[in-house]
Amino acid sequence: MTDKVTTTELEIGKVVTNQPDQGAGASITGDAPKQKLNLAIPKGADGQSPSPNALSIGTVITGQPATQAAASVTGEAPSQILNLTIPQGATGPVGPQGPTGPQGAAGAQGPKGDKGDTGSTGPQGATGPQGPAGTNATPVYFETVSGKVVTAGTAVSIVFAKKYTSPPQVKPDPIWNGNQMVIGQASDITATGCKVIVKQSVGTLLLNGSPYADAPANTNFSMFVIGS
The missing domain is CATH 2.60.40 (Immunoglobulin-like)
Structure with a gap:
């Protein structure tokens, strides 16, 4: 005759955090077939604070329009350099015309230019009025x-x-x-x-x-x- 096997259902019960110098622990409470697993997990020791990283700007390059921006870090911590490539922006729209500025001072007189070509003869003017009649001169x-x-x-x-x-x-x-x-x-x-x-x-x-x-x-x- 074969003995009957009973299946125990084990679920997590309490989970507590112990101090670093306390060890880990576990206990089972309750009666089969439903019991609980209680855990005690020690806290880890505090780690060392990392040294601050001093990051300075290196080269800044203007890239071609419509290209991707890029960044690189060179050097070793805690003193490193940040290099940037920033693409040139597209030309913006033309702005409104500004007001007329004040008139500037007159410049120095330039050298005398070459004599121009003689212009064409203008149209003949109208005949002038007839002058007064002269006195009768004595012939010689x-x-x-x-x-x-x-x-x-x-x-x-x-x-x-x-x-x-x-x-x-x-x-x-x-x-x-x-x-x-x-x-x-x-x-x-x-x-x-x-x-x-x-x-x-x-x-x-x-x-x-x-x-x-x-x-x-x-x-x-x-x-x-x-x-x-």
Whole structure:
């Protein structure tokens, strides 16, 4: 005949913490088949306080836009260095226009530039108003009158071709007759004519004589006449 086996149900009862110098302990209370396991667990000894870690900033690098930030720690505790890579941010939107600043001081005058090209001729302007009528000016006439000696030493009468309102000025017009100069002297001048005495330079000048003598017959002469 086989003995009947009874199954005991064991559940956790009390769990207490002992001091570090007390040992661990366990006890079972209650009657089978339901009993409790009571535990006494000693507290662990206090650990040593760790030394504080002095962390300083090392290199800080600006990374390219749209890349990931990165960090690294170098060195040994308790003195270590934190190195950072921070990506550049995207360009922000354009801000509103600021107010106009005060006008700055005038700068120094720059050097003179090159002369520019001549511009095109502009359009002709309008005709100006007609000026006042002028006063009637007296016309001035000029002529050359020629003649010929009839008798040496006798005045020759000449008539003017122009019509003068008053006696004009009659001036000699010297001409050459071979190597002698012929010159006339006017007298008895009127508005229509005058008389002319004709002289001719002598070939040999005497110390006590005149440089001119009466021009011989048939000697041509010329006179300037100026008048109005």
